[in-house]
Structures are given as C-alpha cells and as structure tokens.
Amino acid sequence: MKIAIAAIFLIALSPTNYLFAQSASSLSNTDYGAEFPVSVERRLGDRIARDLYRDPDYLDDPVLADYLQSIWQPLLASARKRNEITPELDTAFAWQLLQGRDRTVNAFALPGGYFGIHLGLIGMVSSRDELASVLAHELSHVTQRHISRMMSRQSEQAPWLVGAMILGALAASKNPSGANAVIVGGQAAAAQSQLNFSRDMEREADRTGFAVATDAGYAPQGFVSMFEKLQQNNRNNDSGNFPYLRSHPLTTERIADMKSRIPEGASTAPTGTLEHAMVSARARLLSNSSVDALRNWYVEAEPGLLAKSTNSQKVASLYGATLAAIKLRDFSRALAYSNSLQTLVASDAPAARQSRYLRAELFMAEGKQDAALSTLGFNAAPKARADLLLWIPLKVATGQADVAADAAQLWLIDNPTDASMWQLLASARASQGRMVAAVRAEAEINIAHFDYAAAVSRLKAAKSLYRSSSQNADHIEASIVDVRLRQVEQLLREQAVER
Numbered sequence: 001m002k003i004a005i006a007a008i009f010l011i012a013l014s015p016t017n018y019l020f021a022q023s024a025s026s027l028s029n030t031d032y033g034a035e036f037p038v039s040v041e042r043r044l045g046d047r048i049a050r051d052l053y054r055d056p057d058y059l060d061d062p063v064l065a066d067y068l069q070s071i072w073q074p075l076l077a078s079a080r081k082r083n084e085i086t087p088e089l090d091t092a093f094a095w096q097l098l099q100g101r102d103r104t105v106n107a108f109a110l111p112g113g114y115f116g117i118h119l120g121l122i123g124m125v126s127s128r129d130e131l132a133s134v135l136a137h138e139l140s141h142v143t144q145r146h147i148s149r150m151m152s153r154q155s156e157q158a159p160w161l162v163g164a165m166i167l168g169a170l171a172a173s174k175n176p177s178g179a180n181a182v183i184v185g186g187q188a189a190a191a192q193s194q195l196n197f198s199r200d201m202e203r204e205a206d207r208t209g210f211a212v213a214t215d216a217g218y219a220p221q222g223f224v225s226m227f228e229k230l231q232q233n234n235r236n237n238d239s240g241n242f243p244y245l246r247s248h249p250l251t252t253e254r255i256a257d258m259k260s261r262i263p264e265g266a267s268t269a270p271t272g273t274l275e276h277a278m279v280s281a282r283a284r285l286l287s288n289s290s291v292d293a294l295r296n297w298y299v300e301a302e303p304g305l306l307a308k309s310t311n312s313q314k315v316a317s318l319y320g321a322t323l324a325a326i327k328l329r330d331f332s333r334a335l336a337y338s339n340s341l342q343t344l345v346a347s348d349a350p351a352a353r354q355s356r357y358l359r360a361e362l363f364m365a366e367g368k369q370d371a372a373l374s375t376l377g378f379n380a381a382p383k384a385r386a387d388l389l390l391w392i393p394l395k396v397a398t399g400q401a402d403v404a405a406d407a408a409q410l411w412l413i414d415n416p417t418d419a420s421m422w423q424l425l426a427s428a429r430a431s432q433g434r435m436v437a438a439v440r441a442e443a444e445i446n447i448a449h450f451d452y453a454a455a456v457s458r459l460k461a462a463k464s465l466y467r468s469s470s471q472n473a474d475h476i477e478a479s480i481v482d483v484r485l486r487q488v489e490q491l492l493r494e495q496a497v498e499r
Helices: 004-008 038-054 062-081 087-092 119-124 128-143 146-152 159-174 176-182 186-195 199-215 221-235 243-247 252-260 274-287 291-300 303-307 311-327 331-345 349-366 369-376 385-397 401-414 419-432 435-448 452-468 475-498
Strands: 096-100 107-110 114-118
Touching: 038 087, 038 096, 038 107, 038 114, 038 146, 038 475, 062 096, 062 119, 062 128, 062 199, 062 274, 062 385, 107 128, 107 146, 114 119, 114 128, 119 128, 119 274, 128 146, 128 199, 128 221, 146 199, 199 221, 199 252, 221 252, 274 291, 274 311, 274 331, 274 349, 291 311, 303 311, 311 331, 311 349, 331 349, 349 369, 349 385, 369 385, 385 401, 385 419, 401 419, 419 435, 435 452, 435 475, 452 475
Parallel strands: 096 114
Antiparallel strands: 107 114
C-alpha cells in the first residue's frame, strides 16, 4: 500500500524522523482536548479505509488473514474483558485488520478501529508473541483514544479537512517536490503536529498493550524481544525499511519498563513455531514476487543449505520454494518440494494444515480441482474462512455452484462486509445463471469497500438486467436490488455532503 498507507502514518506512525519529541505532559483530557465523537471518528476511518482498499498494494490473502485473526481475536477478547474496549467502542468501531503488500516493517492504527499490517513485518517477526506485541500496542492506541485526542488538538478543523490533509501529506511524503501542490505552508506542519503520538501515549500503549497481550495468553517476552530486534535494526542504520522505528522511537527506558513487567524466572525469549515459519515465508514471498526473487527461493531449498538449517528454517525454505514454483508454474518442482515439506510437518497439526493449504493451491494452479478438493478433505462446507475461500471456487469449478453459493451466502449472513466472500458468491451466482444476483453481489463488494458510486452503478446494472430478462426472472433478487439501491444512494448523498 505504497500510497494510501504512507498517508495514514501521519495519524499513527509518522514516517518522518523522530516526531514524538513533543510535550511530555500527562495524558489527561485537559492536555489533549476533548475526544472526537465516536461516530465522527468512525466515518473518518471509513473514508481513509476506502482509499486503502483501492491501493494496488492492498490484499486479502486468506491464509495470512486466517493466521492474523488467530492472533487478533484473543487480543480483542482480552481488551473487552479488561474493559479497554468499552461497549460503545465495540459497537461503533470496525476492529478490522488490513493487509498491505509492502516489504517495509510496519503496522499502524487508523481512526475508527482500522489497523494495517505490512507483509514486511509478518515476514520479519520470529513468533506469534512478537506479532501479538505489535498488534496489542496498536490496538491500545485506539482503545485509549489516542488518535481522537490527537485530532482534537486542532478542533477548529472539520474532521473531513483533517482527512484531506492526511491524504495530502501522503503525496508530499512520496513526492516532496510536489508538496506545495497539495498542502500549503503551515497546514502540513499543523496536521502533522496534530496527529503524531506523544511519548506518553507511546508508553501508555506499551503498558496497556502488554497487559492485553499477556492476559490473552501471549508470552510477555514477545514485547521485549520485538523491541530488542527493532533496536538492533536501528543500530544497523535502517535505510527506510523500518518505519516502525522512526514512528515508535525505542528508548532504553521503554525496553526496561517492559522487562520489569516480566515475571521472575520466565524464559528470555518466545519460541517460534513451524506454522509461524511457514506464514512468515509466505508473507516474504507475497511482498516480493518478482521472477528473480522467486528463483532465489530455489537456492534456499538446495539440499546442501537445508542440511545446515534448523527444522524451522527447513520448513520455511521448502514452503517458500513450493509457493515460488507454483507462481512460476514449475509444477513438478513444486510437487517435489511439497512432498518434502509434508514429511517434515506431518506430526505438527497447525503446520500440517498450512501444508495442505499450499498443496491445494498447487493442484488448483494445475487445474486439478478434484485433487485440490481431496487435499482439503472437506465433505461438507468448512467453517473457517480460509478453508471456505479455497473450497468454494473448487466447488464452482467442479460443477457444484449451488453448494458453493449456499456456503458463501451462509457465511455472509454473519459477515456481510466480507468483500472476498461476495466475490466468490458473484462467481457462483454467475455459474448458476443467476446474473441479477451475480451483479448484485459485485455491488456488495463495492459497498464493503465504501465505494458507493461504483455500487450504485452495479445495482442499476442489475436492475436493468432484470428488466431485460424475458424468462426465469429472479423476482426476489430484484426486490433486494431495489432496496439496496435506495440505501446506497442515500449513503452516497451523505458521503458527498461530508466532502
């Protein structure tokens, strides 16, 4: 997410130098001003998220998303139990993770409960606990209303102007020579000053995040090892690949504070898992899929290098080499790597599941849908999202669009903003010959991404399609289209007013 995400750093993770050396005053509302109304902050977050969804670096990889959610949901549950997430915030905010294909090591919090994570960070951390420490820290910036307090410092600015200034500052960060064309003079500095977190807020996010993560069952050493890893990279003269260092300046005091909270006698570092090694390899590969980078994975999987590697390193290398071979359409090589990987992870259930996912991807890429279904091993519709996102297109491809559509529709009842699932439903409906329903599902993708103008266009297309159908018209779906069109047109009018 090279463009949109860079802008958002001005809210949560400013990428320019050490801009947190602001006042070291207390975190009281007296110092930081009244908080933004929750509803206003959420709408601002929605607007920014809309730009992230449009960014070519945005992705929704089901395997990575499933792994991130396995870490994220316990953190949310812990924050709710501790009442860090109040009932009001729980209902009003999105609490969504967005993946960015960027290779830089970074994560960030947005207004309204949106959180971004770069694949570069997933590829760098060594364990679930280290990843949980970053997510818990960013979560705490939102639960403690730091973003709201920062935005409220300049209360005379309309929130939508604040959003525009954030996106304008983004253009300046990517093209400094064009800064004046977007933001004039002191406005950029004002927005930046307004939206950077203070050192006190960073400390509060450390401490709150530490409690949330440990209460969720993550090793407290994850915070310390993550801090130490980032500090070491800082000493090694980071050249721009670690924006988290500049936005979250690490001090000896902060690291010592985290160390002091670890119970005496606890181990010094969290332990990585084979599953994490595989997910980390996937993130590194997806963040750089050039042909040369893909071929480099073959080198890592050479027998001589594997013989000198730890078991975790072998698993990561074979996973990456398998996925690289799939993308290069070198299927015989991919199968050989996959066979070796399966042998290594056979006794580790989470890692074996990741191996099955990868093997299913291989067979899907080869056009062997029956083999892919057999590899997944589900007789009925699975419950997990990652399983469904792999299983549904296979059912469509093997002539079972009705089963696929039913499974997608069932999931969407409880998860109506899942754009990837709407995409699969659109494909299934088209295979059924239900074109009005297929086009309506395409509109729902736009709605989930807050692109109401595009959604209106698709809903009108669905309406026209229904009117032109001479037979087998889908009357129920046409009624849904009419209702949704009125709803989205209203949302579009409100969006236009906010500008």
